[in-house]
Amino acid sequence: MPDDARHSRFDLVVALFMALAAVGTAWAGFESAKWSGVQANSYASAGADRAEASRAQTLASQQRTIDVVSFTAWLNALNAEIVADPSVRPHGSYTPNANAVSGFLFERFRPEFKPAVRAWLDTHPLVNPDAPATPFDLPQYRLAADQRSQQLVERAEKLATRARTANQRSDNYVLTAVVFATVLFFSGMATKASGRRVQLFFTTLAGIALVGCIITLALFPVQI
Template structure:
């Protein structure tokens, strides 16, 4: 009578313990449950939405970056023009001062011919201011202005142009700064939506449905928060 000896499983045949481990860690060996399919579907939807939002944010950031460059260039050009007209005003004012001093010297020397000659050659701005200054009787009135150059009647077109271009430069600079700030905000949104891609991408990769759903929930919350912020931003 022979005794039956226990047969050991073949090396290539998985045991019950091996099958339980495999079932736990390799979900592909079993059929996907309905909840798993929902996780995969929602993950795909979240990834698609996050991809679109990321691309849109990057696109808007690029547009506002271009606006910032254009406005900053316009501001620099306006600043150059303002400096140009301001320099011209200084030169003209210096010429007027020399002409006025020569005229005043002719008056003090009672050289009527030279006085009339110089006065007739006063530019309009200097002549208007000089007439208003003479009307204040500066020789006998201690409250009279010290010269026609400090009076409101003395106005140069170049000074006005310099102020106008400087104001334009400040407006364009403000536009550039605003566009730069908006571009930076869209860059931050791009990073935010990229994190949604991460959470949506790893959802469904775990063997725990709780963890998978947690990744989806976190990604969805971040996406909705980013979308809410996006809707408050200016768009082109």
């Protein structure tokens, strides 16, 4: 093969390697930036969810305190009424008396708290020693704010995991861009080398690195 034809083919191969490496570097940089954006947004959302979870947990603590105080006040009032008149002692389901202090307090329990109190009263706690000590020990005692706080914490953990995954993917694309830079370097060295063997050596290195990068990029997840 004439030298001019060989050099022409060699220059074409090197130019193709450099063009593909340049495109690959640009794509890797673009994807790295996109995954960095996913990381930042996920961390920001996780932080917002944790802040909201903290507020929900604070609300749940306040509501729990209200329930404990109101239940204690009701129990004290009911006990005072029983001491004054033992006939009012409930042996079955409790029916609040609107004319009594205990009935007044009972009707003002928070709506979330009443199902637990009624379930507790159904166990006949005033005459049954095996009944739960308080309504707070029953599964019927549930606070929506508490559940929301837990859901927000779980969602924040998922977002934080997504952010860490996005960070790793961004780093992977950066590493691929670095390898593409070595393709450009080897291709440039091939054009500057004088000996045929040296040119072939650098061209082969550039080709191997280029193929490896292209295969790697094909396997990476894409964020648009």
